[in-house]
Amino acid sequence: MSVAVACIILLLCFLINLPIFLSVLVSLLIYFFMSGDISPLIAIQRIIGAGENVTLLAIPFFILLGNLLNYTGITRRMLKFTEVLSGHYPGGLAQSNVLLSTMMGGLSASNLADCAMLSKMLVPEMTKLGYGRAFSAAVTAAGSLITPIIPPGIALIIYGFVADVSIGKMFMAAIIPGLLCCVALMLTIYFLAKKRGYKPARSHGPTWCELWETGKGAFSALLLILVIIGGIRFGIFTPTEAGAVAVLFVIVIGTLFYREMSLKDIAASFLETARSTAGVMLIIMTCSALAWVLTNEQIAQNVAQTMTSISDNPYVFLLIVNAVLLILGMFIEGNAAIIVLVPLLMPTVKLLGIDPIHFGLVMILNLAIGCLTPPMGTVMFVATSITGVKITEFIREVLPLLAALILVLLMVTFIPALTTFLPGL
Structure with missing residues (x-):
């Protein structure tokens, strides 16, 4: 009963547009106070404990790399x-x-940052050349939805952390x-x-001279x-160490070679x-505690039984997951959905013999597409707010592009080799 009330409160908080971490925190506290036999201190321990994992470094x-x-x-x-x-x-x-x-997906790691930056940089230039503003947005x-898929996307790191799979393999699996x-x-x-x-x-197409000149800059x-x-x-360093090396590399390039970055810019x-890390970590910590609650209430086992009772075919299961995640992605922030849903779905994934890395890419691609759709698509809101485009106009223009992304989603869902080939080398 207490978990049902907590879930209803969570949905109500989402509907009134309360921040995700605050919505989850409110529902958690209600659950622990209603359950009686579980101390609320456990909620605090679960929240703090989730932020102490070295992988999350x-x-x-x-995020710093993208900002730099x-x-x-x-x-x-x-x-x-x-x-x-391509011009x-x-x-x-x-x-x-x-x-x-x-290309920026391999660097910025954030679809919202990528969308905001390119909306300011390219949309005005596109409209000057005769493109519709809504089409440009x-x-x-x-395009920015590719960012969480191409390594080192933050979603890949979070999924690897929650599902206990190699983040390096997740990075390799995401390339294709x-x-x-x-x-x-x-x-x-x-x-x-x-x-x-x-x-x-x-x-005209690119000449060797142009490729050389612009290629040097890139x-x-x-x-x-x-x-x-x-x-x-190749095992030279971990994902965390890779991030640190990349940050140092960019600071050296920006200050000593290009000489366009100042100490003020670095600060x-x-x-x-x-600010960005605090927001992400608050979501991870509160949602990790919520995932523990759902597991403790045996909901993961119930989900597994329900799914397998419908069909024990892994592709039918993936189709159902696709439909559910596309809908959830319209309402829930992707990283929060990964933390809450992976512990619920992973028992069924393993039972049906689905590769966790393959399932992770299917899940991330679903939730990325959800960022583009109403009523609460975060990328949609960023693009329309910066460019001043009406949401109705945006939706009309984005439909063909959305169809293309869903086609890729179906290919990734039904052709596991697209995600397992590179990690398996």
Whole structure:
């Protein structure tokens, strides 16, 4: 009875738009005070204990890395490189937008930060070239969803922590799905641009001279991605150490080589990182305590029994999970959903013989897509608030891009090799 009341309170808090960590905390306290036989001190212990895991140290490092990039000039150089690569296609600047998000995914680790930055940087330029403002915002928002999928996305780290699987393998598994999302969005933009008459940003394809000149500017970013993924893959350092090395690398590049970063910029990045990390950690800590409550109440076992009673076919189970997660993603922040749902679903995943790494990518891709849809899609709100686009106009323009992402989701769901091939090498 107490857990049912707590869940109802949680939903009511979500409906009145209370912050996620506060909503979960309120429902937790109500549960512990109603249950009687469990001390409320356990709630405090579970909340504090969740934040003491060493694995989570990777999160502030990668958030700091994304913040530092705004001051180094790396992003601007990468944009020039992507324009040379894709600017000659129909909808050239929109193509560059998606390609830049894919490359930035290996650096910024946050879809909201990526969406906010590119909405300010590229949407005004796209509208000057004749693209509709709503279309420009939709492309920027859809492209930013690649960020939590491409390593080192924060969602990959959190899933690895909760599901107790290798974060390095999660990083490797995410590469192919992330690239598939990029290709699907670029193809969709190509056909939309041909239909609407959006012209290329360049009159000719890339020349070797242009690739060399712009590639030199983007080389530091490409090298950084190789350092992060390659270092983890070959066991040179852990994901946490990779984040620290990447931060040091960016500070050296920005201050000594590009000379565009000052001590004031570094201090501002640390302050922004402290705020962002506090928000993420509060969600992780409170939701970890909630996940313990749901497990303690035997809800995980009940979910497993219900799922297997419907069908013991793993693909039917994944279809049901897809439908549920796409709906939940519209209402619940992705990282919070991972922390709460993984302990509930993992017993069924193991029972049906589904690879936890494959399931993790399916889950993350589902929740990423949910960020793009109403009523509470966080990426949708960021894009529309910065660009001044009405939500109805945004939804109309984002539908074809959403369809492309769902197609990739189905491919990843039914072709496990797309996620297991690289980790299995």
